[in-house]
Amino acid sequence: MKQKLLTLTVFLLSSIFLTLCTNPTEPKDNLLPEKEYEPGTRDYVWSIDTLNIDAPFNYYTKIWGSSPNDIWIVGGGPKENMQILKFNGDSVYSIYDIDITSTPWSVFGFDSNDVWIGGSNFDIKHYDGESLTTYSRLPLEGFRSSGISDIWGINKSDVFAVGGLSNNDGSLYASIMHYNGIDWQYSVDPIFNLQFLQIFKDNFHDDYYLLAHRVSAQNPDSAYIIKFDGNSIHEENIASSINPLAKQLALMDGTLYFMIDEELYKLWNGKIAKKLSLNGTSVSGIKIFGRNENDFFIQCDRGIGHYDGINLRVLYNITERFGIVDGIIFDNDVFFMGFFKDSFKFFLIHGEKTL
Secondary structure, eight states, rough: HHHHHHHHHHHHHHTTTTTOSSSOOOOGOOOOOOOOOOOOOEEEEEEEEESSTTTTOOEEEEEEEEEETTEEEEEEOGGGGSSSSEOSSSSSSEOOOOOOSSSSEEEEEEEEEEEEEBBTTEEEEESSSSOOEEEEEEEEETEEEEEEEEEEEETTEEEEEEEEETTTTTTTEEEEEOOOOSOOOSOOOOTTTOOEEEEOOOOSSSHHHEEEOOOSSSSSSEEEEEEEEEOEEEEEEEOSSSSOOOOOEEEOOOOOOEEEEEEEEETTTTTTEEEETTTTSSSSEEEEEEETTEEEEEEEETTEEEOSSSSEEEEEEEOEEEEEEEEEESSSSOOOOOOTTTOOEEEEEEEEEEE
């Protein structure tokens, strides 16, 4: 059953391998004006590194970095010494000075000396600048395995880890864990027949938002947007999706966005409303990575596309069949981690602004 959860989590995390908010948090006479953004610039120099050339059956699911010279890349596969990688600005290398007892599926941090890695077997690791060690294991009675799909936090004493659990009879449950600066605890009881893949909170509202998947033998997998107030969850019916997997969350300039099919929605003044339609463009993915709504990147048919507030244009051309799994954006640098579908080679694409 552990293998079943592993397969499910990898599939959901790499899906590229594949109630409207009605309670404003701001009074009506004190609504925040929407920000005005200049069009994003498009002058980049690009480079690419292969991640699994020495581990051809390894796959990678998440990246995070404190700077363009401190990028973490995590994933699974049979070659354990290639499951946790780093990019130092020049090259990709493996860090293997730890006893890997679980598959690392998610990574998030606050600086180069404060990094969390979530994996299977109820395992959460922490890097303090000197060593990466197991910080916590949180097994639950009646559950045999787990997978942490995403870690994200506001500050060093307010961090969440979300994912899925498998109980002793093989049923799947969603989990939410919280770190208060001292220890990790479960925030809610396990939720039957769900798995959480993302969690974010913007700078202007109190609630967290999660991306969830429900798996059914009778029906296609379905994606859901979930609102979480710290104690309970509530499904948000923003819009239906033709593709049951085509939903994603994005946080840009402290504002929360929802990508559903080819439509971009925005949470502002307590309401979720459509911001932009990319219908009819070359967009072929749903994950967006950006600095703001006029400067973001998204997978397109022939490469990595950029929206500058005016139009969408492919900035980095890719001729092979590919998928973008994750990305991270800095002031002058962008990174995209993905894979070529035919060769199963994973890559790290780096774009650097020409100043």
